[in-house]
Amino acid sequence: MDRRKFIKASGLATGAVAAVATPAIAQSLPKVTWRLTSSYPKSLDTLYGLSTHLAKRVAEATDNQFQIQTFAAGEIVPALQALDAVQNGTVECSHTLSSFYIGKDPAFAFDTSMPFGLNTRQQNAWLHQGGGLELVRDFMKSYNVHVIPSGNTGAQMGGWFRKEIKSVADLRGLKFRIAGLGGTILARLGVVPQQIGGGDIYPALERGTIDAAEFSGPHDDEKLGFQKVAKYYYYPGWWEGCANVSFFINMEKWNGLPAAYKAVLEAACAETLLLSIAKYDNQNPDALFRLVANGAELRGFPQDVMQAAFKEAQALYGELAASNPNFKKFYDSWLPYWKKEQVWFRVAELPFDAFVSQQAQSR
Template sequence: MDRRKLIKTTAAGAAAATIAAPAIAQTNPKINWRLTSSYPKSLDTLFGISTQVAKRVAEATDGNFQIQTFAAGEIVPALQALDAVQNGTVECSHTLASFYIGKDTAFAFETSLPFGLNTRQQNAWLYQGGGIELCRDLMKKFGVHTIPSGNTGAQMGGWFRKEIKSLADLQGLKFRIAGLGGQIMAKLGVVPQTLGGGDIYPALERGTIDAAEFSGPYDDEKLGFVKVAKYYYYPGFWEGCANVSFIANQEKWNGLPAHYRAIVEAACAEANALCMAKYDHGNPDALLRLIAAGAELRPFPQDVMQAAFKEAFALYADQAAKNPNFKTLWDSFLPYWKKEQLWFRVAELPFDAFNAQASQSLR
């Protein structure tokens, strides 16, 4: 090759590289966020969604967008995650919106309502039924942006130090239960207690509380509840699912490049699917281990279920009458709930019920 031509070609390539480098830097700016979770690291699924999202975001941006994850208590306590995002202490969090119904009872919709939708139905309402847009409109009033980012599925009813044989046994019972479920149980005579995941075991062990609900067998086993309360009740009718939210400071979210926002949305959608898959995979074996360790399974008595259902829908009617934000979401949620019950009653429930019964005949 001609020497002068080679020099010109090399120089042109260097110039192009010089021009391209700043363009790439501008397209993928270096951004560092901090995320506070409402869960301890011992809960590898609920805390794990935070590390999963952070990993995917970093990979998709060539390491330029880093989200550093912190467990409950490392920056702020478990139940202050939303406040930390609002005041700018951190840029984002993983938490349940329902933890913060003290700010507005309508926050419950994004997580789940007692006797509400199951996981698939909740995802359908959020992603296809306009639910997430309504939840975001609400959250924007509090300076944050929200994204579905995980789900526990239907939960257990919790761990009790004594048997619950009827409604009468709930009177004066100190029960760790959060959200609207706590308000409903209070109508039945329970004294609700709000505690972060890491604070439940010592309270149950000391007798500060008489019972506690958290999630399902996979998480409950890790938290050791079977050692201090042997009666394990089902179903957790206050959380037929529990959507975990990735909540970002609205100003910080708006400041992200559009493709970074798209990457976070995609990472959260993946975490949502993986979280549910991990629980469906881990809960059956964990339940068997808990039974072997002394857990005694009990269904809630029918009078408890019926009374709670009645109180739940009375509460929703009352809130819709008093709180315009609640009414806006309720007017979307209720007809969707009715429609989903019809469809699942036709196809899903008969299929599941038959399989559950037939499986007992197989050895």
């Protein structure tokens, strides 16, 4: 064969293969467009940022064939209606805290965190290795939702107060914005818990509709401006030793995805979880320094408050386990796991952390 004709023919063939291959690959990835409603305002680059980062990674991994449009709290539905919106198909997915929905069933709390419960690493271990996620997903089926862990705040602060809390007596009648079972426990100590979405807390605190508010930690709290209307900043946030943020997906939409897209979502959620912890651990110290420099007064909760709250928490868990089959199913898995993790961390993690922290103070 003539050499020029061979090269020309080969080039045509290569071009033909490329022309055929590209559409074939594209055709293997169906076009999917979802809407995501977040329970958080856009001002929170951490919690709302989970959604934008997830959407970006999903699009990149699928040649933009799988697109997720992100909407802040209130743009489609209010912050605390994210579960309902996913359940009834108003949107395909959401980023939210399961603990917002304990009014439907207190068992929702286990997915986020339990007061005096597991820390961030322990919660991840229970969910991913200890059978927790299987329990969460089985429970959520009745709400037409598939769940993927997709973020975590780490240990939280105890919130912002207009007046000092010197004893349990100071809690009586206090109107306190607090979500989850922490509010239920504090109500047993005389607090009047208020559940308010993140973007609505500042005006409520400024107007005096509430006397105190907790949200997350220094980075988020500074962005929401709480230090301008309440100066006493308490710790620890014993009701949230961590807060696992969940990616809720409408069950029909999840079941309708190709296996490749399901894998992409699982991987993207795992990445957002890792990066959210890193971001909070990186940004919270500097934010705390700024808050204190600008007048925030750090206070530790008095021991009688901590002890009374712990006692009420244990009593509440026992009552719920006796009366609520869903709660009992979770609790029977969670309680022995919690005990086991405390032993391990008391042996290895806590002595190391305590010693290093003490040395850092003297440097």
